[in-house]
Amino acid sequence: MNAMRHRCGHRRLQVHKSADVSSYMPEGALGRCVIFVAMLGLAWTVRAEAQIAPNATALIQQANAGNTLAEYRLALDYDQGAQGLPKDPAKAAYWYQMAAAKGYAAAEYNLGVDYDKGLDALPKNPAKAVYWYQMAAAKGYAAAEYNLGGDYVMGLDALPKNPAKAVYWYQMAAAKGYVKAEFNLGVIYEMGLDALPKDPAKAVYWYQMAAAKGYARAEFNLGVDYDKGLDALSKNPAKAVYWYQMAAAKGLARAEYNLGIDYYYGEDGLSKDRAHAVALWKLAAAKNNQSAIAALQTLQHPQQQVATVTTPPPAPPPAPAAVTTSVADNQQTLQNLQRFWTLYFQASNAHVVDFGEPALVRPVGFGGTP
Structure with a gap:
């Protein structure tokens, strides 16, 4: 069972590309994300089923009249298929562009995401993605600042790797309370x-800032820090458990696994509760946490203890028959061999034949008589 005692302690830099899909708040739901050097993916928020809104026609009229906010909201509605309007990527891109042309930061940012990922009927264009991120970042739009930070960390969107600029843009976003930037700085x-x-010390500071906002990965990292005494923090089992519990409550698989370890072995001030440990591991395994999967497999198929049967050692092989040949007999054999080879070469023709071997003129008997 000691094979299960490994704790998860991964640190993963996250470069999220977040699309703003909220009509009112710049902090939209998570759209595109890159986890460290992992793949980019799309995950729009699921809205309630769109209802035909009595103001949809009015919104279109306002947008056609040049109202910037109406243009942006109409783009969102076409993007999401909301307010009774069908999804229409081309119209979404058009209205984003109209609002962005008037300097509306959220529209500039979403255009950046569209060009970054090739969305809303727009082709991928890293240079344009950076341009629109920079336009929105210049207005202090935190998500754009964060995405520029990620581009400089990874060398994406036609930008070279530049750690100093990455930290700069993360700090700009973190100063506005952008939690993912705070975590990445940590x-x-x-x-x-x-x-x-x-x-x-700075790592702990930024983890604490992000954890204070309920960011599960920051909570988990603080748990590991207190568990192992890392990042200028002293070991503190009670605080380790607290932060694991906070992260596990949000469904973070690594926290569920580590908390399961504590319950299984009765560590970090927790009493042994193996049923609770197994329940936590099942939650983590359902999220494909390999450590939890391995722990459950170990429980299901414990190492077989093979019973030790005391059996007598096998009997030694019989000793070979005693050699009774006398020393005189051995000497006689040697003399016979010497005589044989002497007669052999005397009986040869003394010259090399076809195959380079001496040929016998007449056979030689072992007894020594030619």
């Missing part, structure tokens, strides 16, 4: 980034 200061040195 990872960067903990692990170091290229030429940027590690700074454990």
Whole structure:
């Protein structure tokens, strides 16, 4: 069972590309995300079933009249198929462009995402993606600042890797309370980034900032820090459990697994509760956490203990028959062999024949008589 005692302690820098799909707030739901160097994916929020709104026609009229906010909201509705309007990527892109042309930061940002990922009928265009991110970031739009930080970390969207600029844009976003930027700063200061040195105190600060907003990954990292005494924090089992519990309550698989370890072995101030440990591991395994899967498999198929049967050792092989040949007999055999080879060469023709071997003129008997 000790094979299960490994704890998860991964630090993952996250470069989220978040699309703003909210009509009112710039903090839209998570759209596109990259986890460290992992693949990019799309995950729009699911809205309630769209109802035909009495103001849809009015919204279109206002947008056609040049109302910037109406243009942006109409783009969102076509993007999501909301307010009784069908999904129409081409119209969404058109109205984003109209609002962006008037300097509306959220529209500029969403155009950046569209060009970044080739969405809303727009082709991928890294240069245009960066342009629109920069336009929105210049207005202090935190999600755009965050995406620029990710581009400089990874060397994406036609931008070279530049750790200093990455930290700059993350700090700009974090100063506005953008939680993913706070978390990434924590990872960067903990692990170091290229030429940027590690700074454990700053890592803890940014983890705490993100954790205070309920960001599960930051809560988990604080749990690991208190569990192992990392990042300038002293070991504190009670705080480790607290932060694991906070992250596990949000469904973070690694926190569920580590908390399961605590319950299984009765560690970090928790009493043994193996049923609770198994329940936590099942939750983590359902999210494809490999450590939890391995722990459950170990429980289902424990190492078989093979019973030790005491059996007598096998009997030694019989000793060979005693050699009774006398020393005199051995000497006689040697003399016979010597005589045989002497007669052999005397009986040869003493010259090399076809195959390079001496040929016998007449056979030689072992007894020594030619």
